[in-house]
Amino acid sequence: MPPLSLLRNARSRPDPVDQPARKRGRRLVAACLRPPAGTTLALLVAIAAATGLPVLAPQLTKRFVDEAIAGSALGPLLILAGGYLLLAVGGLAARTFTGWLANGWTWDGTNRLREQLTDHVLGLDLEEHSRSSPGELIERVDGDVMAIANFLVAFVMDVVVSVLLLIGVLVSVFLINTWLGVTLTGYCILVFAGMLAGQRIAVPAGRRSNEAIAVMLGGLEETFGGVEDIRANGAGGYLVRRFHRTAGAWIRAEAAEVRVGILVVAGISVAFAAGTALLLGLAASLVVGGAVTVGTAVLLVQYALLIRAPFERLTDQFRQVQGALASLDRITELLSRRSTLAVPARPASVPDTRPWDVRFEGVTFRYDAGDHPALRDVELTIAAGSTLGLVGRTGSGKTTIARLLLRLYDPISGVVRVGGVDLRDLDQAALRQHIGLVTQDVQLFSATIRDNLTLFRPAAEFRPVADDSRLRQVLHEVGLGAWLDDQPDGLDTLITGISAGESQLLAFARVLLADPAIVVLDEPSSRLDRATEQRIDTCVARLLTGRTGIVIAHRLASLARVDTIAVVADGRIVEHGDRAALASDPASRFARLIRLADGAPR
Ligand SMILES: Nc1ncnc2c1ncn2[C@@H]1O[C@H](COP(=O)(O)OP(=O)(O)OP(=O)(O)O)[C@@H](O)[C@H]1O
Ligand SMILES: [Mg+2]
Known part of the structure; x- marks a missing residue:
């Protein structure tokens, strides 16, 4: 076995800021969010109307005032008033239509992104999963994607529309008087620079708050998921205290973020009031000097009021922008994570003669989080069609052997073979189709019995067959026939309350249905009563017939x-042999275990 320092280096994680991987992640996000050409065109037209019409409307009020002062007749004035109304309503309608289009586009795009992320997360290996709690992953797949969706809508409505509106107003003011235009532009640049400075403070504050909430949700998810163990151990109080701590950290981070936001908004408001006063003072002096008409001064007042809203919306976007940037950052980080299991360029096909033999050849393995190897130089052969019993103290490495056989991890050195083929040469999906695993932790979904058996795979895609009669047959075979008959909607009944024994049997039915070549049963009957244990023993016998098995x-x-x-001890196989021979050899470790277990079979 290689020395430990070598093992550590042999299994280094992908660099968390691996740039090409990030780029790939960003490209994936961009591909999901790209709008279709038709939507882009419609959005451009709607945005042009939503910004152009409000800039045009005050021009009519200018003419209205100037013509009224000049003593115009009522008719033309009424026409101007009507025109103003049309432009105002048209502007509002265009704004609403822009919002509708932007919502449709972003929600389509972010739903695609959600699917991509879910697919990606499901494809990551267990080592990657152990780095993030389910709560954190949910926050990534849902919370972060939602933040991006909200931001994109707001970006179109509040950033693009607002900036164009500002440009429209500036151009109009320049056309009236260069000095007024220069003053207004200078003032806008000052406010904008202030906003950028505010953003530099706001972005880190927002990121800290988002990270704190992910930690808190991750803890909650773990707490609710483990409610049975927590109660049994009386650990409720400690977990509430942990929640108190993480929630406190989040509230402090959130409060800091809000404080920064309020300061930025207040600063912009003061700057805005000063700018408006300056503009009005200038306009007044120009009217007195006869350079512009009263109507133009009214127009300026309207423009001053019109640009206030876009600036405020831009400021409001600060929090969303930085939140969305932080979300985007985390999503690309997640998308850039790669499974450590290499995919073979040309996968070998699975052996076509069943059952298969299983061989562990000098297998050494260490978990990333572990400081010593979980398996050391493991040599094991299980003849085709035979069953191996793995025994050993808790933490000795039994489950790890099963995980390596399912290729949930790759060994650091050595090879695992099924039917003579190195697992690393096989297609992962095909391999897992041919290996059935039942653990004591059966995962049932809140779905129908059918979906729980087929794991949502449509009957047409299921190999060998999973039509209703086959589903009923496997349930009968595992002794759940009477249970099925009691279900109000048969196979379509939603699984709600189900006992530990029943869920174990259901897991066996899943394996029977999939008809794998190799079956691994990890502690399948440790939490059950005697009667259920016997049912399970019968079921296990049926499951193992004609297959290679590990129990x-x-x-x-x-x-x-x-x-x-x-017999496994401290990651090594310390005894391996025929069960009957070992049981009858009083010097064997297995015989000693039997004597300790008192009354177990010989
Ligand atoms: N995901 C993991 N990350 C880090 N270390 C792990 C992980 N899973 C298991 N280990 C460690 O690897 C060693 C072997 O664990 P394994 O689960 O294979 O034991 P086991 O024989 O199945 O125990 P038990 O009888 O309690 O189920 C233990 O020291 C355990 O702490
Ligand atoms: Mg175990």
């Missing part, structure tokens, strides 16, 4: 039917 058990009675036994 991991603390309860030696579960091993009555296995052919060979391997």
